Amino acid sequence: MxxxxxxxxxxxxxxxxxxxxxxxxxIEVASAELAPDAAEVAKAEHIEWAELVVVMERAHKAKLTRxxxxxxxxxxxxxxxxxxxxxxxQPELVELLERKAxxxxxx
Numbered sequence: 001m002x003x004x005x006x007x008x009x010x011x012x013x014x015x016x017x018x019x020x021x022x023x024x025x026x027i028e029v030a031s032a033e034l035a036p037d038a039a040e041v042a043k044a045e046h047i048e049w050a051e052l053v054v055v056m057e058r059a060h061k062a063k064l065t066r067x068x069x070x071x072x073x074x075x076x077x078x079x080x081x082x083x084x085x086x087x088x089x090q091p092e093l094v095e096l097l098e099r100k101a102x103x104x105x106x107x
Contacts (some may be wrong), residue, residue, distance in 0.1 A: 042064075
């Protein structure tokens with residue numbers, strides 16, 4: 001299964017999720033951001049590659065739908081409702097990701 005994690009700037013939450021779930025059997029992960037001026041901006045190719053798209057906030061889901069509506073057809077999109085208040089690999093963030101997304105990471 002191919003999983004794409006998205007957040008605003010791809011500096012804290014999404015890269016942490018990518019790190020946490022990378023290397024699991026049968027799972028390929030990637031991360032990108034939805035801000036237009038970020039280093040790794042989400043593109044249609046990212047969306048097309050993914051089987052599951054995981055966003056951190058409802059605002060991300062709305063922006064994703066606005067920007068990539070046609071590419072999302074047939075894709076599962078899940079919002080984890082994780083606010084932007086954690087550092088990269090902060091133990092509390094890792095625990096939240098495991099609790100909220102761990103069950104999704106089954107091929």
